[in-house]
Amino acid sequence: MQQMEQQSIKRKHDEFSLPLPASAEVVVIGGGVVGCAIARELTRFTPDVVVLEKENDVADAASKANNAMVHSGMGEKKGTLKAHLNVRGNRMYDRFVEGLNVEFKRDGMFIVITPRSLSFPWLRWIPAWLVRQWMRVCLPWVLVAYGRGKGIKGLKRVRRKKLLRLEPNLTPEVISGIYDPNYGRISPYKLTIALAEHAVINGARVCLNTEVMGVRVEDGEVRGVITDRGEIATKRVVNAAGCFADEVARMAGADGFRIHARKGATLLFDKEISTVVNHTISELRVPLAGHSKGGGLMPTIDGPLQLGPTAIEVEDKYDTSVSREEIDWILDRFLYLIPTFPKSSVICAFTGVRAPTEQEDFVIGVSDKVKGFVNAAGTQSPALASAPAIAEMVLGVLQGLGVSRTLREDFDPVRPGKPVFSKLSDAERQKLVEEDPRWGHVICRCEYVTEAEIVNAIHGIIPATTVDAVKRRTRAGMGRCQGGFCGPRVSAILARELGIPVTQVTKDGEGSPLFCCESKDLLKEVV
Amino acid sequence: MRQTRQPEVAVIGAGPAGLAAALAAAQAGLGDVMLIERDLELGGILPQCIHDGFGSIVFKEALTGPEYAQYFIDMVGRSNIDVLLDTMVLDLTAERKITAINSRDGVLEIEPKAVILAMGCRERTRHQILIPGFRPAGVITAGAAQRYMNIEGLIPGRSVVILGSGDIGMIMARRFTLEGAQVEGVYEAMDHPGGLTRNVVQCLQDYEIPLHLSHTVTFIHGRKRVEAVSVAEVDADFEPKMETERRIPCDTLMLSVGLIPENELSRKAGIEIDPATSGPVVDERMETSVPGIFACGNVVNVYDLVDYVTQSAEVAGAGAAEYVLQGRKREAPIRVVPGRNVKYVVPQIISDFDRDISFYFRVEHPEKAVVTRVSADGEVLSQKKAKMVRPPEMVKAKAGPDALKDGHKVSEIIVDVNAGE
Ligand SMILES: Cc1cc2nc3c(=O)[nH]c(=O)nc-3n(C[C@H](O)[C@H](O)[C@H](O)COP(=O)(O)OP(=O)(O)OC[C@H]3O[C@@H](n4cnc5c(N)ncnc54)[C@H](O)[C@@H]3O)c2cc1C
Ligand SMILES: Cc1cc2nc3c(=O)[nH]c(=O)nc-3n(C[C@H](O)[C@H](O)[C@H](O)COP(=O)(O)OP(=O)(O)OC[C@H]3O[C@@H](n4cnc5c(N)ncnc54)[C@H](O)[C@@H]3O)c2cc1C
Numbered sequence: 001m002q003q004m005e006q007q008s009i010k011r012k013h014d015e016f017s018l019p020l021p022a023s024a025e026v027v028v029i030g031g032g033v034v035g036c037a038i039a040r041e042l043t044r045f046t047p048d049v050v051v052l053e054k055e056n057d058v059a060d061a062a063s064k065a066n067n068a069m070v071h072s073g074m075g076e077k078k079g080t081l082k083a084h085l086n087v088r089g090n091r092m093y094d095r096f097v098e099g100l101n102v103e104f105k106r107d108g109m110f111i112v113i114t115p116r117s118l119s120f121p122w123l124r125w126i127p128a129w130l131v132r133q134w135m136r137v138c139l140p141w142v143l144v145a146y147g148r149g150k151g152i153k154g155l156k157r158v159r160r161k162k163l164l165r166l167e168p169n170l171t172p173e174v175i176s177g178i179y180d181p182n183y184g185r186i187s188p189y190k191l192t193i194a195l196a197e198h199a200v201i202n203g204a205r206v207c208l209n210t211e212v213m214g215v216r217v218e219d220g221e222v223r224g225v226i227t228d229r230g231e232i233a234t235k236r237v238v239n240a241a242g243c244f245a246d247e248v249a250r251m252a253g254a255d256g257f258r259i260h261a262r263k264g265a266t267l268l269f270d271k272e273i274s275t276v277v278n279h280t281i282s283e284l285r286v287p288l289a290g291h292s293k294g295g296g297l298m299p300t301i302d303g304p305l306q307l308g309p310t311a312i313e314v315e316d317k318y319d320t321s322v323s324r325e326e327i328d329w330i331l332d333r334f335l336y337l338i339p340t341f342p343k344s345s346v347i348c349a350f351t352g353v354r355a356p357t358e359q360e361d362f363v364i365g366v367s368d369k370v371k372g373f374v375n376a377a378g379t380q381s382p383a384l385a386s387a388p389a390i391a392e393m394v395l396g397v398l399q400g401l402g403v404s405r406t407l408r409e410d411f412d413p414v415r416p417g418k419p420v421f422s423k424l425s426d427a428e429r430q431k432l433v434e435e436d437p438r439w440g441h442v443i444c445r446c447e448y449v450t451e452a453e454i455v456n457a458i459h460g461i462i463p464a465t466t467v468d469a470v471k472r473r474t475r476a477g478m479g480r481c482q483g484g485f486c487g488p489r490v491s492a493i494l495a496r497e498l499g500i501p502v503t504q505v506t507k508d509g510e511g512s513p514l515f516c517c518e519s520k521d522l523l524k525e526v527v
Numbered sequence: 528m529r530q531t532r533q534p535e536v537a538v539i540g541a542g543p544a545g546l547a548a549a550l551a552a553a554q555a556g557l558g559d560v561m562l563i564e565r566d567l568e569l570g571g572i573l574p575q576c577i578h579d580g581f582g583s584i585v586f587k588e589a590l591t592g593p594e595y596a597q598y599f600i601d602m603v604g605r606s607n608i609d610v611l612l613d614t615m616v617l618d619l620t621a622e623r624k625i626t627a628i629n630s631r632d633g634v635l636e637i638e639p640k641a642v643i644l645a646m647g648c649r650e651r652t653r654h655q656i657l658i659p660g661f662r663p664a665g666v667i668t669a670g671a672a673q674r675y676m677n678i679e680g681l682i683p684g685r686s687v688v689i690l691g692s693g694d695i696g697m698i699m700a701r702r703f704t705l706e707g708a709q710v711e712g713v714y715e716a717m718d719h720p721g722g723l724t725r726n727v728v729q730c731l732q733d734y735e736i737p738l739h740l741s742h743t744v745t746f747i748h749g750r751k752r753v754e755a756v757s758v759a760e761v762d763a764d765f766e767p768k769m770e771t772e773r774r775i776p777c778d779t780l781m782l783s784v785g786l787i788p789e790n791e792l793s794r795k796a797g798i799e800i801d802p803a804t805s806g807p808v809v810d811e812r813m814e815t816s817v818p819g820i821f822a823c824g825n826v827v828n829v830y831d832l833v834d835y836v837t838q839s840a841e842v843a844g845a846g847a848a849e850y851v852l853q854g855r856k857r858e859a860p861i862r863v864v865p866g867r868n869v870k871y872v873v874p875q876i877i878s879d880f881d882r883d884i885s886f887y888f889r890v891e892h893p894e895k896a897v898v899t900r901v902s903a904d905g906e907v908l909s910q911k912k913a914k915m916v917r918p919p920e921m922v923k924a925k926a927g928p929d930a931l932k933d934g935h936k937v938s939e940i941i942v943d944v945n946a947g948e
Contacts, residue, residue: 272794318750324659324767348654350662426626430529430633437630442565442615446791482652484668488679502681507664511751514664516778519680522707 018207023233024050026398027225028240029212029248031058033188034379035240036195037096037391039204044411045395045404047203050234051196052227054211056509057469058462059192061242063384064472065320065352067266067298067306069280070104070184071382072152074111074143075294081362086382087151089389090182096388100194101417102186103301109183109280112163112337113139113175117284136160136176143178143284154181169276169338183280185301188384189472197461198415202408206462209509212241215252215373222252222372236401238374238394243317243355245363245377254367257377261317262354264309265326270345270480271303276338283337297334302475304347307334311354320351347480354380364390366397374398418456422448422475443493444486446479454490458497465498467491468508487514529634534561534609535851536844537625537639539616539792542571543833544824544840545645546599549608551844552643557851560608561637563627565615569603570596571647572670573833575677578698580725584834595833611635619796621817641847644793644807644815644822645840648786648829653747656784658690660747660756669695669783673702682706684779688756689713690744693919694722694831696783701730703781710734711777714742714758716765719893721783722919723831745772747780756780786829796820803871804828810860810878812846813839818857821847828873828887831921835887839873842885861903866943868894870918880937883927888942893917896947901926903937912947 025046028035031053042049055061072090076083089096097104113135123131140157147155156179163177164170196206207229214226215237224233241248246259282296298306310326327349335341357363357378367373376394383390399405419432421439432439438452457464457473464470467477467490476490477483483490491514495502506512516522535557538549541564549562568574573581576592583589586598603610614629625637650668667675667683673695675681685708689696692715700710713731718741720727731738739758745767746757755776759767788806790798799808799816806827807815813823823843824836849855860876865888872888886901893916900910901924908926916922924942931937 272791320750321661321746322659324745327657327659344655346654346657347652349657349659426529426634426636429628433628433630433633440628440630440633441613442617442628445565445615448617481649482654484650484652484671487671488674492679502679508751512664513752515675515681515683516685517682519676519682519706522682522685525707 018205020207020210020227020230021050021205021232024048025234026050026236026238026403027052027232027234028238029225030240030242030245031055031192031196031206031208032061032063032240032242032379033059033192033195033384033387034242034376034390035238036192036199037387038238038240038376038394039199039206040195040202041391041395042398042403043199043202043204044407045399047408049199049204050232051199051204051206052210052212052225053206053208056208056466057464057472058196058206058208059189059472060508062352062355062379063192064189065350066188066264066381066384067295067309068185068188068300069298069382069385070106070186071385072147072180072182073150073382074147074152074180076150076382078150081364082382082386083150085362085364085386085389085393089386090184092388092392093184097186097191099413100191100198100415102191102194104184104186105301106182106184107279108179108181109282110158110163110167110177110179111143111282111284112170112177113284114171114173114337115175116336117175118286120287132175140176140178147180152180152182155179156181167278167281169340170281171337171339185280185299187301193462193473194415200461201412201415208462212248212251215248217252217370220369220371222370236372236374236398236403238376238398240376240379242379243353245355245375245379249367249373249375249377252367252370252373254370254373254375256367256369257357257359257363259355259357259378261314261319262356262380263312263314263319263351264354265322265330265349265351266306266308267327267330267346268348268350269305269307270347271305273342273345274299274303274305276341277305281337295334297337302478307331314353317353320353322349322351348482356380362386362390364393366401372401374401418453421450421453443489444474444476444479446481446485447475449474449476449486451493454493455497458494465494466506466508466512467494467514470494529636530632531636531638532561534637534639535559536641536643536847537561537563537637538643538645539563539619539625540571540645540647540824540826541566541569541610542645542647542824542836543573543596543599544647544826544836545571545643546596546603547837547840548643548645548821548823548844548847550599550602550606551841552848553606553608555845555848555852557848558607561611561639562603562608563611563614563616563625563637565613567613569600569610569612575673577677578702581833584832585837616792619792621797623819640819640851642820643843643847644820644826645824646789646792646826648788648825651782651785651787653782658744658747661750663747663749663752665749665753665779666747667779667781669693669699669781672699672781676702676706682708683781684708684753684777686711686777687779687781688744688758688775688777689781689783691715691783691785692721692727692738693783693785694726696781697722697726697730699781699783700736701734704734704736710736711775712737712739714739714744716741716743716761719917720919743767744780745769748774753778753780786825788826788828790826793822793826801871801875804873808875809873810857810876811842811874811880811882811884812849812878813843813874814846814850814855814857814878818855819850821850828871830887831919835921835923838885839887861937861940863940863942866941868892868916868944869942872942877940880928883925886924886926886942888922888924890916890918890922890944894944894946897944898947899924899942899944901940901942903931903940906932916944
C-alpha cells in the first residue's frame with residue numbers, strides 16, 4: 001500500500017514538472033546556485049537553455065545548506081582557481097544580484113586574534129609575552145598584507161579596544177583583529193531560486209524531478225542528454241551537478257576527477273538572540289585542522305545566527321546527518337568567543353555536503369576528452385561566493401563553443417520580487433489585505449508568513465510543491481517552533497492549491513510523506 | 528482604512544485562560560471587553576484534547592477538553608464580550624497598544640485600558656534538545672500529532688517511538704494505539720515518568736506500551752522519512768551510555784519534551800520574564816511588570832491542570848477590571864521566594880497583601896510525607912500536609928494577611944516543603 005502511495009506521489013510530481021523539450025542549445029545539469037547562475041548568464045545571450053534537476057526544487061542540495069557567506073577570498077590559497085574566482089566573484093556580487101530582488105548585505109567580517117589563534121608547536125620556545133606582543137602588534141598587519149597579496153582590498157587592522165566596543169559580548173581574551181569589508185551575506189536558496197526564475201523569465205526552462213542518467217556522445221562530441229523522463233538533443237552540456245559531478249562526467253566519458261563528500265554541520269539560533277553579535281565574526285586559527293575555512297559566528301540575512309560549520313569526510317554523498325560529536329564540537333569551538341552565549345536558544349541544526357575534488361580546487365572548463373562537455377565542478381566552498389565568476393568563466397567557454405556573443409535586446413533585467421509580509425509597514429499590509437484577504441491570514445506565527453505568500457510560492461515561476469520548498473521561499477516553519485504550528489496549515493494549503501489529497505503532501509518530495517493515511521485506515525488494515 | 532478600537536480590556540488568546548479572564552472581567556463590571564483569537568474557533572488547545580480528565584477541581588467531574596471549553600464558550604456567547612476570531616496579534620507595546628491583523632478588517636489598532644495576555648504555550652522541538660541525526664519527515668511533536676489525528680483526521684505514522692513521558696506524550700501513545708498504529712515504546716530521560724501517575728496506568732500500562740526510564744533517543748535515521756531511531760540508556764548526568772545504544776525501526780518519532788510559555792509579545796512590550804518559569808513575573812492580581820498588562824494561564828507558567836489555568840485567569844480578569852475601574856498604584860513589592868525543595872512559585876511578587884492568595888509552585892524533586900508551608904518573615908502563615916509531591920504535579924497553597932500576628936509590613940514570603948512529622 002505504501003508502495004502505491006509513493007508511486008502516485010511520483011506521478012503527481014511528474015505532472016508538476018515541465019514537459020521535457022526535444023532539444024536545447026545548452027543543457028545545464030544541476031539546479032544548484034552554480035547551475036542556475038550559469039543558466040541566468042546564458043539567457044543574456046540565448047533563450048534556448050534547459051536546466052535539469054533531479055530533486056523537486058532548485059537549491060535542494062549544497063545550495064540550501066551552507067553558511068550563506070559571500071567570502072572575500074581571505075581563506076583561499078593564493079594561486080588556486082578558487083582564490084582567483086572567489087576574489088573576482090565577491091567583487092561582482094552587487095551587479096550579479098541587481099534586478100533579482102534578493103536581499104544582499106555587504107557588511108563585512110571581523111577576523112579576531114585570540115590566545116588560541118596560533119598553535120604551532122615551536123611557539124613554546126619563544127617567551128609568551130613576546131608571542132602575545134607580536135600577535136597584538138604585528139599579526140594583524142601580516143593578515144592585511146596576506147590578503148592584499150591576493151587582491152583583497154580594504155582590509156583594516158582593528159585594536160582590541162575597538163573590537164570590544166563594537167562587539168561588547170566578545171571574549172575579553174581577544175588580542176586584536178582585522179576587519180574585512182568585502183564580506184557579504186545572502187540567502188543562498190533565495191538567490192538560487194531567483195536566478196532560476198530570472199532565467200525562466202528570459203526563456204530558459206527548468207525541469208525539476210528530472211534525473212540525468214547518461215550523456216550521448218558520438219565521435220567525441222556531445223549529442224544529447226538522457227534523463228529518466230526522456231532525451232534532449234544538444235551539443236553543449238554544463239556539468240554543475242555538485243557532489244555528483246564526477247558521476248555525470250563519467251556518464252559522458254569525460255572523467256578525470258573524483259569528488260569526495262565532506263559534510264558540514266551548522267547550528268542555528270533564535271533570531272531573538274541575534275543581538276549577541278553585531279557582525280560576522282571569525283577567529284583566526286592556524287594551522288587549520290582539516291579543510292574548513294574556520295567558520296565562526298555568522299548572522300544570517302534573515303535574522304537567526306549560525307554557528308559552525310564542521311568538516312567531516314563521509315562516504316555517502318547524501319549524508320546530511322548531524323552527529324552528537326559535531327554538536328559538541330561547534331559549541332565548544334565557538335562559544336569561547338562569546339562567553340555569555342545563550343546556547344539553549346538553538347532552533348535548528350542542519351548539514352550540507354561539500355563537493356571537493358582530490359586536488360581541492362574548482363574544475364571549470366571544457367573537457368579535453370569530450371567536445372561540448374563543460375565542467376563546473378569541484379564546487380565546494382566558496383562556490384556560492386564565486387558563483388558570478390564561475391558563471392562568467394563558463395559563459396566564456398560556451399561562447400567559444402558557438403553560443404552567441406551578442407547581448408539579447410529582449411533580455412528582461414528584472415525578476416520581480418513579491419511582498420514579504422513581515423517586512424511591510426502597517427499601511428502596506430492594510431493595502432494588501434484590501435486587495436486580497438489572504439494577506440490578512442497569518443499562517444506561520446513565528447515568522448509571520450501569510451496565506452497569500454504561501455499561495456504565491458506554490459504558484460511561483462519555479463513552483464513550490466513540498467512543505468520544504470514553501471519553507472525556503474516564505475520562511476514558514478523556519479522559526480522557533482519549526483513548523484509545529486503551521487505544518488498542518490501549510491500542508492492543507494499545498495493540498496488545496498495542487499489539487500491533491502493532503503496524504504500526498506510531502507516534506508521534501510518522493511519518499512517523504514508527512515502522513516501515512518487518514519483516520520481509521522489503519523484499523524481497516526488490521527481487520 | 529485602518530481601524531482603531533478602544534475597549535476597556537483586550538484579552539489576547541481565547542484558550543481556557545483567555546475565555547475565563549474575559550468572563551471574569553465582564554462579571555467584575557466591565558461592559559467593553561474584547562477577546563482576540565488567531566484561530567478560527569474558541570478554546571485554544573482544548574478542542575484537540577478529546578480525552579477526559581479536565582475539570583476535576585472547577586466542575587468536580589472528569590470532562591473532555593472540548594466539553595470543558597464549551598462551558599466557557601457558551602458563557603462568552605451569552606455575554607456581550609466582543610470576540611475577534613481569525614485575528615492575529617502582531618505587536619504589543621508597553622503603552623498597551625496592540626496591533627492585530629485579520630482578513631476582514633486588515634490591520635487593527637487596539638488601545639485598551641488594560642491588556643490580559645493568554646497566549647498559552649508552545650512545544651519544544653527536537654532541536655531544542657539537540658537530537659542528532661537526519662531531518663526527515665516523521666519527526667513530530669505530540670501537540671501537532673494530536674491536532675492531525677483529532678482535528679484533521681490524519682495519521683502521521685504507523686510505527687511510533689515516543690520520546691518524553693509528559694502527559695501529552697502518554698495520552699498520544701494511547702491515541703496512536705487506538706488508531707491501529709504500533710507504539711514501540713515511550714522513552715524518558717529522567718528516572719521517573721514526566722506526567723501524572725494516572726496517565727502511566729491508563730495510557731501505557733493498560734495498553735501494554737513499554738515505558739523505558741533513563742533512556743534517550745541518540746540518533747534519527749532516514750533521509751527522507753524516519754526509518755529508525757537509536758536509543759540508549761543515560762547516566763545520572765543525562766549523558767547517553769553509548770555501549771547500550773540500540774536501533775529501533777519505526778516510521779515516526781513523536782516528541783513530548785516540554786512546553787514553553789509563548790511570550791514573544793510579552794518581550795516586545797518589555798515585560799520582565801522569570802527565567803525559572805519562562806513566563807512573565809506576576810503579582811497576586813496577575814499583573815506583570817508593565818502596569819495595566821496582566822497575564823494568566825500557560826503563558827505565565829505551564830500549569831498541568833486546566834483548572835488552575837482557569838483560576839489564574841479569574842484572578843487576572845478581576846484584577847484587570849479593578850485596574851480599569853479604580854486604577855492602581857503599586858508599592859514596593861513583597862518578594863515571594865522559593866524555599867527548600869521548591870523550584871519556583873507563581874506569583875513571584877505581591878504588591879498588595881490585602882487578601883488570601885493562592886500560591887502555585889513546583890517542587891524540585893519527589894518527596895514523600897511532607898508539609899508545604901508559606902511563611903512571612905519567618906512567621907508561618909499556613910501549612911498543609913501532603914502524602915507525596917512530585918515535580919510534574921503543581922502544588923497549590925493558600926495564605927492571607929489575616930494569619931499575620933500583628934499585621935506588620937511583610938518584606939519577604941517564603942514557600943517551602945519540609946519533611947512531615
Ligand atoms: C556547511 C557548508 C557551508 C558552506 N558555506 C559556504 C559559504 O559560506 N560561502 C560559500 O561561498 N560557499 C559555502 N559553501 C559551499 C556552497 O554551498 C557550495 O559551493 C555551493 O552550494 C555549490 O553549488 P552547486 O550548484 O555547485 O551544487 P549543489 O547546490 O549541490 O547543486 C547541484 C545540483 O545538481 C543536482 N544533480 C546532481 N546530479 C544530478 C543528475 N544526475 N541529474 C540532475 N540533477 C543532478 C543535485 O540534485 C543538486 O541540486 C558551504 C558548503 C557547506 C556544505
Ligand atoms: C498540545 C497540548 C496538549 C495539552 N493537553 C492537555 C491535557 O491533556 N490536559 C490538561 O489538563 N492540559 C493539557 N495541556 C495544557 C493546556 O495547554 C492547558 O491546560 C490549557 O489549555 C492552557 O490554556 P491557555 O488558555 O493558557 O492556553 P491555550 O489553550 O494554548 O490557548 C492560547 C490561545 O491563545 C491564542 N494566541 C496565542 N498567541 C496569539 C496571538 N498573538 N494572537 C491571537 N491569539 C493568540 C492561541 O491561538 C490559543 O488559542 C496541553 C497543552 C498542549 C500545548
